[in-house]
Amino acid sequence: MTPQEKAGARDDGPEAPDSVGWTRAHSIRLVSAEAPIELELGGSAGPIDVEYETYGTLSPRKENVVFIAHALSGDAHVAGWDKDTPTNGRVWRQRKPGWWDAIVGPGKAIDTKRYFVICPNVLGSCYGTTGPGAVDPKTGKPYGLTFPMVTVGDWVQLHARLLDALGITQVHTVVGGSLGGQQALEMALAYPERVERAVVLAANARLSAQGLAFNAVARYCILNDPNFAGGDYYNQDQGPDAGLAAARMLAHITYLSDEGMHEKFGRRLQDKSEQKAGFGIEFAVESYLDYQARAFVERFDANAYLYITRAMDYYDAAARWGGGNLVEACRRARARTLVVSFDSDWLYPPGDCKDLALALARTGVRVTYADVPSRFGHDSFLVETQKVGRLLRSFLAH
């Protein structure tokens, strides 16, 4: 499916009454070059500029904040339509609706008439927040692989700094799907006093061995692309496009379900008149992957993909906060929590999401768990906007 289909966007565009309209990203220097922050895995980072979008109006008592954390390939552009914006030498924003436009807007499930919505782009990304494609002021060249390793914990630390900078003490709700869901969980554990409600969609407390394996193959493809050039490819005519394309194709398989792929593509040929006899694109599913990969290479930076997938690998809430015991880790949480899994999601399978909900429940935290029937696999948190919207609307209203 196209990003538009994913976002559940309609034809009515930014002028529609339930759209937040044309959006503009903000940028804030949260960390200076002079006072860099220490990162969890060693090394430090600074200066750090964070790009973020906001929708709605912050109430006088600042108690209406919904903080959204984006997933692996997402960005701060959650809702409304942005204009073409070059973000660095290689990656451009597209003129398109945000990735959760069907959920966020006036009168929508996350109602911008009521809530002040914030979504920052994560450290290490290629969408405006400082990352490996940014210029290192010490060398005057892009960081590349000299950029320090980042973690979900580092991101959440920066999220807290952003809230500080905006004078926000506490969020009404933090919400995210997939890697964004892990940020929501981490915020509830790292800053329990700042989080009233947390929504963890299609995510759990740590990636499985199978998930680690898929990320490893994806990075292998990027790292072994000759155009990767040790990460120092920003001034080349071509970056590691083939490697990044392979990584994205692979990831896309994990975002869909077997059942969903069967329904959508089956074994249909892309061009029925074409004789099957070669290694080109013949099946519809091959055409889909090729389309997704091409689009992704245009919009994402390979180094950012390395850094963000590694952060995804490393996150382990039980190890961070409970010495390996998830219930112990969850004892830190104070937030009322909604955990949502999708029954055809095999990247963050329902069983693990349920384990997270049970661990939270055992600590006395008020937790709601829903396993949503869907054939869209992991992508469900983006695609099942009606079902997800109903759950969010009800949870936020409590």
Place this chain on the structure above:
Amino acid sequence: MTPQEKAGARDDGPEAPDSVGWTRAHSIRLVSAEAPIELELGGSAGPIDVEYETYGTLSPRKENVVFIAHALSGDAHVAGWDKDTPTNGRVWRQRKPGWWDAIVGPGKAIDTKRYFVICPNVLGSCYGTTGPGAVDPKTGKPYGLTFPMVTVGDWVQLHARLLDALGITQVHTVVGGSLGGQQALEMALAYPERVERAVVLAANARLSAQGLAFNAVARYCILNDPNFAGGDYYNQDQGPDAGLAAARMLAHITYLSDEGMHEKFGRRLQDKSEQKAGFGIEFAVESYLDYQARAFVERFDANAYLYITRAMDYYDAAARWGGGNLVEACRRARARTLVVSFDSDWLYPPGDCKDLALALARTGVRVTYADVPSRFGHDSFLVETQKVGRLLRSFLAH
């Protein structure tokens, strides 16, 4: 796991009483240059040399033949130990037990004291049977991508020719797992009068959309490796090793189950003393994939991988024989059939295997279906030698 673990091999080696001992491959010219065979997708092939192994003794009435078909990366060396044998400029056999040594041998489930076992290597492979790495007598150079496309149907046609050449009218049993299982099914459908029994393990009537997608990514990695050189890499210092390695890593994930990977690797670090902070091998599962990929690049030819995965893509028993209707296709079969799925296999999921068994049953063919509990995923047909052995022993004795 290592190939040795997979094959269930013990320490006792080729001298053990239940081993077929040291083996030697046979080679036979089944198709001459002067009389090439027409292939299903157009094009013709000839000369074709087929490499095969046999164990046991053909009975005077030639009614004790067990025909084994190998899977994607398999070869004719099913049982016993072979010696180092260069098969072409790039690929060597290793001194190792055959891939199903635990199943085939004197007194084993496929008892070579009773049965005459044949396993040929498929057309397009890199293990002795003519394939893209073989020298085209017309040019004096390796075929590379000028080799014609091959199908499961072409393989089975050659299997029948091999039987003809050995004077064998009918096989007692044809058996295979995965892509080998599809050859077993195809032999039962294409040559119903020649097959008394068929055993289809971890396979069904056609690959799913998800399976097509994984193969597409694997081929993408090979085709886009700069050392692929349009398939004409045999005289280079290096072939598309990185692409083939990525393909193999990816395939390995699909051969294991999530549960099995969790038990075997979990999120364990490969070297516990090592600080996590980079893109190298850190988790045990990464080390496993790396090991598997390196070993595979040493033993397999990238072009062969392209041809054989495409044959896997194209196979569709219902489309070939029943106008899209699997029951109609199965009406051709006369063989008593055993279909075995493994409950954690997600490459050829149990549901599809059961559908095949039900389709056969509806035509009146005597069919047995078993879904074997196992945590080893698709690999179960190689790894669960005791469970598979019991099923085979009982089925063959009927």
